Amino acid sequence: MVRHMRWLAVLSVLLIGAVIPIGSAGAAGTNKLEIFSWWTAGGEAEGLAGMFAAYKQRYPGVEIVNATVAGGAGTNAKAVLATRLTGGDPPDSFQVHAGLEIQTYDPEKFLEPLDSLYKSEGWDRALPKGVLTLLQYKGHYWAVPVNIHRANVLWYSKKVFSANNLTPPKTFAEFFKIADTLKAKGIVPFVLGDKEGWESGHAFEAVLIGTLGAQGYAGLWTGKTQWTDARVTQALNTYKRMISYTNTDHAALTWDGAGQYLINGKGAMQIMGDWQNGWFQSKNYSDYGWATPPGNAGVFDALSDSFALPKRAKDRDNALNWLRVAGSKAGQEAFNPKKGSICARTDCNQALFNAYLQSAAKDWQSNTLVPSVVHGAAAIESWAVKYKDIMALFVTSGDVAKTQASLQAACKDAGVCK
């Protein structure tokens, strides 16, 4: 008996030895390429597959590992990615929103600058200037944009508008006039679904742009416009009034669920990014129209998905080729019609795209570009999260003074305001 116990003891001690990790050397592979994203379903996944096909055509013999993590606009993916980057086991290339979201990944420490790639591939000419400025962080390019989405779009039900002889509002005054007319008829004038907490901040971006103009809005994120500005107060008051015209169940719905109001002809207008277009199509709904939100004419509130190159990527050469494909005309033409976004490049063949995307591409060339904050372009992530929370709270509190003070405090925390 005692002897048995002794062997058990030996075993248990050996177990301790086994638990203590011994650094394992990873085998260096050169015929693999691991691409990390949160595109797991629908048009997004199809678009990614299209880009993979474009890659394989150019570089056959490379096995692509599609490392996707599902869930909530990349939230879960970002958590996994953070662990892998800091743990020294990065994927070969990963998805990131273009703009200041890149700061999250501490580029100087974890990423390779891509300036020479931009030069050799001629991207500094193929991409619009506004995007190039957006992509630069600390004077370098860190990621290659594959697409552009527009955040400031006012979707409206053509059926409701024509039945009431209305045209999309160009000013907030017109917006409220239309809203009163529709409310009296039992139709929800301004549809909102803010269950996930970011949608309110998204809609408020458009109100800020409509009130402060492109320059004033962009200045909020660089410190040139003060959050204490009287025009911000005005924007908050406008937004507060807009919220009073929303559907009662907005807190139970996500943006797509709220879109059902338009489909059923029970709601009139919704401010949402242009992924709504793809969703309407998937529902076989075609009786919708699009316009810029009040005061937003000539301004393109943009966000963009891009791919970055981590330091110590295991298959660096393949990853560089991947970025070449992602930035190429062929790659973007394979990706975007399926994803439901426009090319970041300006030379894509427009015949491949549907009516909405063609109109968006036209605006993209002529409009003033401003970065979206909710979607990672305008501000560092911690600031964007605070902004999102403050605006989510505003929907129920309606406290203009307190909200403005919080917005100013968040700007201070981010080190942009003094």
Add this chain to the structure above:
Amino acid sequence: MQGRRRLQVISNEGQAAARQSGSGLPRRIRGGSRRWPSSDRVTSLLLIAPSVLAVAVFVYGFIGFTAFASLTKWDALAPDFTFVGLRNYVRLFETVRFQIDLRNTVTFTGFFLVSCLSLGFLLAVLLDQRIRAEGVFRSIFLFPLALSFIVTGVVWRWLLNPGSVQLGSTGINLLLDRIGLGLLKSGWYTDPKFGIKAVVIAATWQMSGYVMAMYLAGLRGIPEELREAARVDGASSFQVYRHIVVPLLNPITLGAVIILGHISLKIFDLVVAMTGPGPGFSSDVPAFFMFDTTFRGNNFAQGAGIAIILLVMIAVLIVPYLVYSLRTETQR
């Protein structure tokens, strides 16, 4: 290799220690074996060593690291261990969302405990009346416990969806409409005043069966003679429960409070699946805020701060219970 060498060191030390203690101790304590005196002790120490080590590293080590991280400036992906004292905690308590979260936790815990305990007790008493097909009812009430909070959350999100005038009622509101009780319709979790209490409904639905099972076991453990004696003394059945049954069930109530209490303090999945943060954060909880702060905001220091506050809250609940149960054990 390393492990084996360490084993040798340990067993050598063990032998030395055993030999030393062997000389000082009276023979009868040392037992029979002469060559391996008190080797049982060494063996047992070695046997629990792996789990002690694992718990030390993976539980206490990480608690320590979290506490340390909460005192640093680590607000980006790359760790930044500049010491900032209690700044993260001060900021946290200044954050409106966190204040709401704490209030929500108190509300949730209070309502959840009261409703779960009373409903569970009621069900147990009813089932204890020697009814027919008791097993069937017991299973029915216990089944919700077998679901994950995610499933419960999704189901109750649908049931408590308020619907609207334009698109019509759904779920419970539709039911109320159909049976002519439209007056009772509510916005449920979309109504900021209701908020977290809607989550309480779902949580109670899931956990009260469990409390019932605990109470039922307790009720079955109360000797019939005690009740009979009380009845002989002229006690009404309410008095029997009030003065005999309930006091005897006290340990079970305490156990249930501890189990439900720590579930409610760290509730996360149910809220995520059912409501999200809710309008004006009316159904937000600290655990969800911690997830947001850490993985969406990459503010690891502040996330660690929230985790530590959660730990302290739970410790306040659990530690007195542990002390109490340890003391009663030694008394026995």
